[in-house]
Amino acid sequence: MNRAFSSLHPAVSFVFFAVMIVFTMLFMQPVFLGVTLISALIFSFILNGRRGVKLSFLVYLPMFLLIAVSNPLFNHRGRTTLFFFMDNPITLEAILYGICSAASLIAILAWFSCYSKVITSDKFLYLFAKLTPAVALLITMTIRMISKLKYQLKTISNAQHTIGLDQRTGSLSERVKKGMRVISILLSWSMEDAIETADSMKARGYGLKNRTTFSLFKFDTRDGLVLGLISVLAGICFAGYFSGYGTMQFYPSIRPLNLSPQAIVLYIAFAVLALLPIIIEVRESCKWRAYK
């Protein structure tokens, strides 16, 4: 599906994800973590639909609980002891810290799941090629190779099946043996093909000096605007972070939440940044509705 946010230039969406993931890792403060977690989850629902919801309940929720619970069990710092568990004090501070670090982890995972939906392999390779074209080409070739090998693997295992060497039957050691046979054939076959692939590359001039990298992506005004917005907002947040707004003291006791005007501006700036993809998506779908 070609979503509004996904149609942005890869550099723009990459910067957005990088900034969000960095902030999620840097900030250790309930407001920021809440904002980033909620927007990451909403965006993941938009991108993944029902699968996103399922993912969050089956994977994220248990993980969240595990981390939130394990921190107070291993970590006994903090002044406010709530109760004792197996002779160890369980503190309020540790519980809250556990919840925050769980939120941070889940938010990172959720942002990454959005990232892999938006930054498809071609975009990733486009970006990677900017860094190191030869390795990017290597990865491109590997991706192509994987789909080719998958097909060959099927061909081989079918051929082996019809001479009675089906690796899905027999004892475990037999199966392993037959499985190894199949991948050995795959190795020989694909390496033999590789010689021809190398010829095909050379025949098309691979190895000449000054190789360039072509892409289908174009950087247009909209990309510029969004990138500008992201930079401004991220700049504000970084400034806030370095003036100490991004973290909170948990141990030995929790400081109250900072609600100064500067802090509130910072919260709003971060919220706008985090919700940017959602705002873009909603705006576009409103437009489509209006066209109908």
Added chain:
Amino acid sequence: MACLQIENLSFSYPNTQERALESVNLEIKEGEFVLVCGVSGCGKSTLLRHIKREITPHGSKVGTVYYRGVEIEKLDQRMAASEIGFVMQNPETQLVTDTVWHELAFGLENSGLSTSEIRRKVAEMASFFGIDGWFRKSVDELSGGQKQLLNLASVMAMQPKLLILDEPTAQLDPIAAQDFLATVAKINRELAVTVILTEHRLEEVFLMADRIVVMEKGAIVCFDTPEQTAKLLANSHHKQSMFKGLPSAIRIYSEIRLGNHCPLSVRDGRKWLAEYMIPVEKVFDDQVNDRAQKQKQKPVIAAEEIWFKYSKAGNDILRGFSLKAYSGEILCVLGGNGTGKTTMLGVISGLLKQYRGKVVINGKKIEAFQAKELYRNNLALLPQNPTALFVCDTVLGDLEEAATMLRLDKETLSTEIDRIAIELRITKFFERHPYDLSGGEQQKVALAKLLLLDPKIVLLDEPTKGLDAESKEELGEILKKLGSQDVAIVIVTHDIEFAAEYADQCAMMFDGNIVSEGKAKEFFAGNNFYTTAANRMARGIFPKAVTCEDVIALCKISG
């Protein structure tokens, strides 16, 4: 100035005495379409690779190749890479990247062009080839024919002035092959690109060429227009090795030799026959196999009203398909791409499970067989690509490995291997690596491996793909011999000429079903379009003649 000039080129591969090329002299003019033909191993590919500097094989070389008057080694690198384009046989292995657009751009990236230049050239090529529709697709969504067109397009994107194609259609089905060749002809005609092409299937391509090079044992024996080449081949001793691969009209003419002009196409051939022959209605007996006749009562394969689809939501691939095969009979199932031929083989070999209908092998339902039982002394499938069966470093090792994996006992094993190897004439390859053999030789080794299992039923999937005429004939003879040993043979193929020559029974598949079936000769004589070139040529004069031999025999009666 000549586009290409080869002077006294001789070449031999490392560690061999034999010369792969023997003082080759050749001059090709600008804008010419040249066909290079000869049997497998005659040095065609070696010659072509000497014209493309980047992929010239290692070995000792004498003589020179000039491209537009410049020695090929002295050409500017960039110019050599882009002005001489090379397309190889296998559509799969030539693809380097994962998407169509990237593949088209690959050569241009190598040449160091800017994004805007590449965008423009790629757009031009995509439009010329009509592949703009799949521009953003991943390459593995394409069919074999489309992949090969993409390979051609990505070479053409570099705007070569000389295009070399080494058996580009060998891995394609006939329809895709015709499309591909038509595109090559268009490139030659409309862009004035010089074309050098090698092919095994000469029926269509013989006419397209301006001049034809015939090679034998690394030397050029003839380089002339199609008419002259045809005449020469028809007359000389060279006929023997190349003969089977030539267009039907030439083969028939060369036996009859009436008139001065050798017909090349089906159309000319029909005119020629009409001029010199009087119509004969003789029916050709299918060589009825007595044993097959007797055993007609009890089929070894009986598929009854099979329905199959790959997923619950998918389309039906087989729709109430039924088929019977008998021992000692060669059954060819013909049909285009996507008619379910290969799926059908999957179902009757137990690889795929039908969701309705039943398959009975030797009187026993296929589901009732234990996995191994079905493939031991019973049924064997030769896959389209024999490489899928090779495990070892030598042919002999491979045969022995197969036998031990299959737990045959040691003594019968070596005698069995010897017996089969002699029968298939592969003893001389025993010490070679299976991958170093030609397509036809690999096919035979794979078949030998299957025959070690002593099958009563042999299924073959497109066995003639990529084979030259000689290997096809050899394969056909082996299958006939197997048939005479009471083995039931089912072949799925596109190859009409092969079916007409070697099948006892033919069936045509369409839309997941068998739409017509009959004895080979009757079957083809009854078809209008889907029949051999010889039959199309002789239609109206000898309506029942199917193969070239039939037509020749009738010509001899009639003329």
Added chain:
Amino acid sequence: MQDKRISKYTKVVRIMFIILLPLLLVLSTLSGDKNYGLLSVIFMIVAMVPFFLKFEKRRPEARELVVIAVMAALAALGRVAFAPIPNFKPTSAIIIISAMAFGPEAGFLTGATAAVASNLFFGQGPWTPWQMFCWGMIGFVAGILRNAGFLKGRLSLSIYGLVAGFAFGWVMNLWFIIGFINPITWQAIVAAYISSFWFDFSNAVSTLIFVFVLAKPWLKKLDRINVKFGLME
């Protein structure tokens, strides 16, 4: 020739360490709280840069690219194919074999590429650079040991496989500890290693088995390819 190459690598790696370690310290003190998770990911990426740049500068030949692509694709495919059995994978073994056949650099690239490519199926995450680095290092070290004359026999190779298998799991545990446990205590580290022991164990054993069974025949096959490509001429 090969020795020179190794020393060049170590030089670059040393320089990286010299520049990076203080930088990391400064960053982590600046940030007030200890964000080792983020830093570790950045560190992993930066640590791989010299390998990539080296490869880039050398302008690799077509045959090198194809051969590494095939090995990486096999390794990645092995990871996908064996996904139902947790931690029983031929991936590390294939990377080791690739390094044995084609040298340390090819080994590193096979590992790193296999990690990126297989994560296209499993999902990319902050662990991708870690995996790239770990698998890359398994290959790189194997290649260096090969050039130094070790790992000649099947036994030593299998032992390397076992060690590499464990090392992979242990280093990847570090990622979890650095990234998600705060403050890092000895108890937490021990708990993490104990809870992952069986996974690491099966990972190591599977690598050992795959190396033991595949190394000999595969190296023979790859030698043939080396000859065919004219690398041995």
